[in-house]
Structures are given as structure tokens and as C-alpha cells.
Amino acid sequence: MTDHHEFETRAIHAGQAPDPLTGAVVPPIYQVSTYKQDGVGGARGGHDYARSINPTRTALEECIADLEGGHRGFAFASGMAAADTLLRTICQPGDHVIIPDDAYGGTYRLYKRILERWGVDHTPVSQLDADAVAAAIQPGRTVALWIETPTNPLLNVADIAALSAIAKAQGVLTIVDNTFASPYLQQPLLLGADVVTHSSTKYLGGHSDVVGGLVVVTDADLAERVYFHQNAMGAIAGPFDAWLVLRGIKTLAVRMERHCDNAEQIVAFLLAHPDVLEVRYPGLESHPGYEIAARQMRRFGGMISFRVRGGEARALEICDRTQIFTLAESLGGVESLIEHPGAMTHASVAGSQLEVPSDLVRLSVGIENVDDLVADIRRAMS
Template sequence: MSDTKHAQFATQVIHAGEQKDPAYNAIMPPVVTASSFIKENIGAPQEFGYSRGENPTRHALESCLAELEGGAGAIACASGMAATASVMELLPRDAHVIVTASVYGGTFRLLEDCRSKTSGFTTSYVDLNDLTAVEAAIQDNTALIWIESPTNPLLKLVDMQSVAELAKQHQILTCVDNTFSSPWNQQPIKFGIDLVMHSTSKYVGGHSDLIGGAVVAATPELHKRLQYIAMAVGAIQGPFDSYLALRGLKTLDLRMQRQSSNAQTIAEHLEQHPAIEQVFYPGLPSHPQHALCKQQMKTGGAVVAIRLKGGLEEAKAVIGRLKYFVLADSLGGVESMINHAFTMSHGGMPVEEKYAVGITEGLLRLSVGAEAVEDLIAELDHALEAIST
């Protein structure tokens, strides 16, 4: 493990973890595609045997992510949903899970359409900032509290320390989906959280060229259990995508500084625009949890959500005028993206559920990229003219 524990994040993100190449001393860990590794003899000690269990390239990524999040270890998975599913494998059959209200649609689908039928899971969707409601939702079989902070797409925050303290009183695991923030913006383990999940396809990779996920464990015991699950289930990250994610991490500090700064400027600008009913961004003083943002996040992040004065037709008109903000299902790349949550990220959620949590036809999510902010603002102003004139 690297000796960067006390270094600044900008240094850690480049040097953290076990990234040395023992064969050629390459400056970047090589892509090791081997499925098997030669054994010296029967019973001889060996770090790598079969790549489903351990792979040098994947290990370099895992050790880096673990150090950046302040955890004991990590597993890198084939996707963010594979990482989420791996966390669920820690739970017993017929477990009860408490979940952030308005959780990501993929997590909702996994719990409601898959785990409820195959593992007997039951779920309660709760405002996790209402600790009285959280405590009231706890059952004898509650095994996990699943947290999104910020949430997708309305960017609500959860007081992670308060939830973690309550969960520990009842011996319940906690996991934070940290995809929207990355370890650059917040590190949930510092607030007492047990597990941190990432879709590494987003800010960790940063270039819209890989699918991946990861889970970081706060303790060696949890990490050991996750390693066994990853090996047994086989939901592992391939070596090339592991390499891409590790390469992306090298510029995470630079990218997040630029993208978060752009998002702050755009949120402040759009808050004054006559075509917009509401702007959702934790970095704005108008955000109801702005104080919590300053307490547990470095910045408000690089995602801004807006509610138009209008519905689906107005949303289509705005999107039709955009070229820098591409309509896409993902986020976190260096290029700006726009998402219509009602039909895209939360398209599988029942309509009444969407309305109940504030996801309407006029809601748009902006993943702000690293372009010149002046160009992005000019484009958004031009697009909004479609419904403001």
C-alpha cells in the first residue's frame, strides 16, 4: 500500500494504493488479461491464481479506491448495479431494507422486481433525515439502510453521521451510494458509514468509456466477506475496464474542481432565469440543506437539476436546441449531459411514485462537464428561449 495516508487528495488520487508493476516497473500498472497464473508447485504461496478471485489490474484499482475513501478494502465490479447487488448478498434471506426515498431507479428495480421475489426482501422508503421515521421503520429483520446523498435527480442530502449512529445502535449495516459525489467531494466512512458504493462509470472513470462499479468496506471483516461474494458470484470488473477506471482516477481532482465550479456558476445563473420554476443544487444558499452540504461535502457537486415552467413538451423543446449538453442516460463524464428523469433514469418507477417524490415531466438533470462555462451558459440561455418567448 502506498504511503499517502497524510497527503492531500490531489496527491493521493495519483499515487494511492498498490500500483507498482513488479515485472517491469512500469509507471502505470499494465492490463493483465490472463485468466490463470502459473503455480510454482502444489501448495506454494501465491498472490494471484485465477482472475475471478484476484487480478493484478483490478487489485490496483481496488486498493486505490479503498485508500481514497478511507476504507479497509474494496471490490471492483462489472457495473454499479453489480456492486449494489454484491452489497445485497451480505444480507440474510427475508431481510428488511430501509431505503432513501426517491432512490435511483435501478436500485428500486433490483429491490422490488428481483430481491423481493428471489430473496424475500422487504423494503421501506423513508426520508432518512427524519430520524423518528427511520427508527419507526426499523424491524427485527432490518439488515441494511441504503443511503443516496445527494439523491438522483433532486439532489437531496442525508445527514450520514446521524443515520450511521442510529444504525449502529440497532446493529444495522449502512451503505452510501457515493456515485454523485465521488471520494473527491465526500468520504462517507468518515461519518461512520460501513460501506460505500460507486458506479465507477461516472466520475471515477470520468470519460464515458467504461461500465464499472465498486464497493469500499470500512472494516477488514466486511472487506473479506465482499471478496468472497465477488469470487463466488463472479460480478467482477474486467482488467481493461479496471485499467480505464484507474486511469480516470488520476485526473479526478482536476476534473471535479472544474466541473463543480462550472455547476455552481450555472446553478446561480439559472436560479434567476424566468423560464425555470426551481433549481436544485446543494451549493446554493437557497437549497434547504445548504448547511449540511458545507458540513459533509467539499462543494455542491457537478450535477444541477432544474424544473421548467412547463411539462414534457417544454422539456423536448429545450433539449432540441442543445448540442454541448447531450441527451444521455449517464453522467459524470467530461462532456456535459442532460437527462429527462421522468422517462429515463426513473422511467421504470410507477408514475404515482414519481409524482410523490417530485419527479415531474418538466424536470431535467444536468451533468455539468469540463467545457468553458461561458459556452455552457450561452447554450442553456439559447435553449430556454424556446419556452420563454
């Protein structure tokens, strides 16, 4: 029904026809574990057991598949559960995956501490260097190229179309973690990627009140295999969590516009501040990935990282001193958050090739009044 409609319309309607029983205009929360069958084998609409199928979850899965331009979507209990289920669907012992050398710490930990033990090997490679990515492909062993763009927390930008083409030529699957951009700003499947993953905990949920993960695939056979693993492994999104993400998605477009507006003004403030050594934001013309970001993203997002004069102690002090920016992990909610990646979200990569600078501060810019936000950062840095 929504094929020819724009993103904002599809975000509100895709997968969400009014409830056939009551006409409820939003999908009800089917808080149920099992369904009455009309005789043995007579499950209504295939509804046999709620790990396998739940109408609230189905609504979210159809919505995200539509927004990402994919064939089928899957909703999980967290972003990590989504990644784990996907990777155990496509990898076998002996297989190899290429990952970004600045991947989200939890993603790196999944590869390093879990998958490695099960015989799945990985190579961290800078995804700014297409030749290095091509050279890291081990014919016959490499099954997937994992892309994250923009990256967490360094906000590096990878060229999805170019890297997908390299992978495709070698029969390697391209997976893009689209958490930082959200499908409103960037649609990797339309650029040639095969699979998209999300931590829906972030912009899709949008209100810091739910943990969830999503996978969207383009290929029907892969979809069947992911579905088998989603059901067999069982890390599904519960109905209330699926409903919260679905509700968040309805306002994604307006929220993202405001996140971007506010972030741009905070970037301008930071650039002019004498104690700021470096601002990392893909919307800056001086950012090495600016041209790629301008090509593959609608706007540049609500995440900013910056390095400060005074090293780690100063970075930690700023994180402690803001009042509106709340000191917390996670990102993508309506409220602004501040954190020190080295000691918080990315502590798990300390000492590895993925370690982040200790004077780095990360902001998740919310949708509050931007003058209040700028004043808060100014005060914390004074």
C-alpha cells in the same frame, strides 16, 4: 506509503507502485485469465485465476479503499453488480432494508423487482426525516440502511453522520451510494457509515468510456464475506475496465473542481431565468440540505436539476435543443449531458412512490468552457 499524503497524491499513487518487473509507472493491464503455478498450490502471490484475483483490479481496489478511508475495496462490472453482490452478501430471506424514497431508479428496481422475490423486503423512507428513518427500523429484521446523497435526480441531501448514528445504535449497517459526490467531495466512512458503493461509470471513470462499480468496507470480517461473494458470483471488473477507472481517478480532483466551478455558474444563470420554476443544487443556500451538504461535502458537485415553466413538453423540448449538452443517460463525464429523468433514467419508477416531476430536466455539467455551456442552455430555452 500514502497515509499521510493528501487526496490528490493518493489518487495518483495509492495501490499503484511502479511495476516490479519493468518499472512501468502505471499498473499494466493484466489481460489474462489464469497464471502459471510453481508446482501444485504454488500460485505466485496468490494469483491462481483471474475471477479471484487480477493485479490491475487489485490496484483499483487498493486505490479506492485508500481514497474512501476504508479497510478494503472491491471492483465490479457495474454499479448495479456492486450493489447486488453487496446486498446478497449481507441479506438473507426475511431481512429488511431501508432505502431513500428518491433512490436512483435502478437501485429501487433491484430492491423491488429482484431482491423482493428472494424474500428481502424494503421500505422507501425520506432520508431528510431522521425520525422517520428511525421509526422504519424493524428490530431483528432491518439489516441495512441504504443512503444515497445527493440523490439522483432530485439532489436531496441526507445527513450521513446523523443517520449512521441512528442505524449503529440499532445494529443496522449503513451503506452510502457515493456516486454523485465521489470521494473527492465526500467521504461517508469518515462520517460513520460502514460501507460505500459507487457507480464508477460516473465521476470516478470520468470519461463516459467504461461501466463499473465499487464497494468499500470498513470491517475486516465483512470484507472477507464480500470477497467470497465477489468471487463466487463473479460480477468482477475486467482488467481493461479496472485500468480505465484507475486512470480516471488520477484526475478526479482537478475534474471535480472544474465540474463544481461550471455548475455554480450554470446555477446562477438558471436562477435568473424567468422560465425556471425551481433549481435543485445542494450549494444553494435556499436548498433544504444546504447546511448538511456544507458540513459533509467539500463542494457541491456538478449535477443540477431544474423544473421549467411549460411542463413536460417544454422540458423535453429543452433536452432536444441543446447542442453541447448531449442528450444521454449517465453522468459524471468530462462532457456535459442533459436528460429528462421522468422519461429516461427514472422511467422505471413511474407510477411508484419514487416517481419524479415530469417538468424536471437534469444536467450533468462537464468541464467544457462554461461560457459555451451557458450559451447552449440559453439558446435551448429561448
